[in-house]
Amino acid sequence: MNYGISDLSIIPVRSEPAEKSEMVTQILFGEHFEVIEDVENWSKVRLAYDNYEGWVDTKMISVINEEFYNLLAIQAPAVANDTFNIVFQEKDYSNKLIVPGSSFPFCDRKEKSFKIGEKKYFYQGKVTGNGDETNVRDSIIEAALKYFNAPYLWGGRTPYGIDCSGLTQIVYKLNGISLPRDASQQVLVGEPLTFVEEAMPGDLAFFDNAEGKITHVGIIWDRHKIIHASGKVRIDNVDHQGIFNVDTKCYTHKLRVIKRIIAQV
Known part of the structure; x- marks a missing residue:
């Protein structure tokens, strides 16, 4: 059984072991996973964050041992919060541009450093973690608006391209709340509301x-x-029928349910 972590800004995850295969999600910097199958130059992985499975190019994997993998499971990493963060490895002159939602394990906020295995990294920019947010609802909206006008990309989780459930997952991750990857999975979480006016x-x-x-x-x-x-990431009207596109002046999506994930206080 093997384990890995991303020390690249983004690793594309595909539905099949082929470059031409559909991208179903992305692994961001610092996110770790289990390798459950190997086929030639491809590895099937299961992400620790949301249990999502797919195929990645084996060359993109940074291997970690089981002990480090298990340690990651019991600590909450700091999460890159700025639209762009810069990370650089100790005694290494290369910089890495990091997107929001990337994870910094074993983070020392005073020193602005973190560790992946034996490698020590330093970061610039802001990070968040569990318990940082005083008003989670305001923080979620603030985070979502950072992606405004980001292009739509199936399987995307970054400001360079993002899909609908990638947006909700990352925005919630930035606020210390875990969500599954796909909309069909996210709808199983939380409490349903009876009327859109309650939202x-x-x-x-x-x-x-x-x-x-x-x-x-x-x-x-x-x-x-x-x-x-x-x-693209946009703002539209919504009512009991669904989403009313403010540009085309017509309904584009039919409302099924509104779910409350954040406890009302």
Whole structure:
């Protein structure tokens, strides 16, 4: 059994062991995983953060031992918060541009350093961790707005390209809350609301297709406003019918349910 971690800014994860295969998600810097299968130059991995599985180019994996993997499981890493962070390894002249949601394990905030295995890194920019946020709902909206106008990318989790559930997952991660990867999984979390008027900033709205399958998710911003990734990260109107696109002046997604993940205080 092997274990790995990303010391690259982004590792694409594909549905099959081939470069031309669909990208289903991305592993961000500092996120760790279990290698569950090897085929030639490809490795099938299971991400520790959300148990998502897919194939990555074996050359992109930085190997860690089981002891370090288990230590990662019991500590909450700091999370890169700025739109861009810069990371550099000790005694190494190369810099790495890091996207929001990247993980810095065993972080020393005073020194602004962290460790991956035996390697020590230093970072620039801000990080967040569990318990940092005084008003989680405001913080979620602030984080979501950082992605405003980011292009839509199936499987994406970064400001360079992001999909609807990638947006909700990363925004919640920036606020110390774990969500599954896909909208069809995220809808199973939290408490349902009866009316759209009950929704508060940071609640999640889910939308289905003609077959009743959950295909889209967005973040409630304000009364009858939603932040979501559709073509790009945008703000549209939402009501009991669904999302009303402010540009095309028509409904684009049919509302199924609104879920409250954050406890009401």
